[in-house]
Amino acid sequence: MSDKKEIEVELGDNGAGTHCDDQFMRYAGGGAVAGACFGAVEACLVNPVPGQTTPLIFKAFKIMGMRSVLVGTVGGVFAVGACFSAKLRDRDDYKNAVIGGMLAGSIFGYKSRFFTCLNNLVTR
DSSP: OHHHHHHHHHHHOOOTTOOHHHHHHHHHHHHHHHHHHHHHHHHHHSOOOTTOOSOHHHHHHHHHHHHHHHHHHHHHHHHHHHHHHHHHHTOOSHHHHHHHHHHHHHHHHHHHTHHHHHHHHHHO
């Protein structure tokens, strides 16, 4: 009975900046699976291009792969940002998730090239 309590305490210990590799694998892997699911739904909704020689199944796998990589990267960046923030600040609070979320959101901004829109607004 005491062994079980020790294991629960050990697994439940998630202090400031500990287990970064586990968090990265969990968030990146979960994001990749979620991205593949989103990609499968997106592939079902895409209309085939007339005269296209590539089989539709290959196009569906390509869409699933792109979404899987994107969402997996976002999840991994979130985990790394939150974990490193906790290590640097030596605290485990909501601000680490905010910092991780800002870093993860920057991936979407980079993918959409939103920074060029901001650059055009500043230079005018």
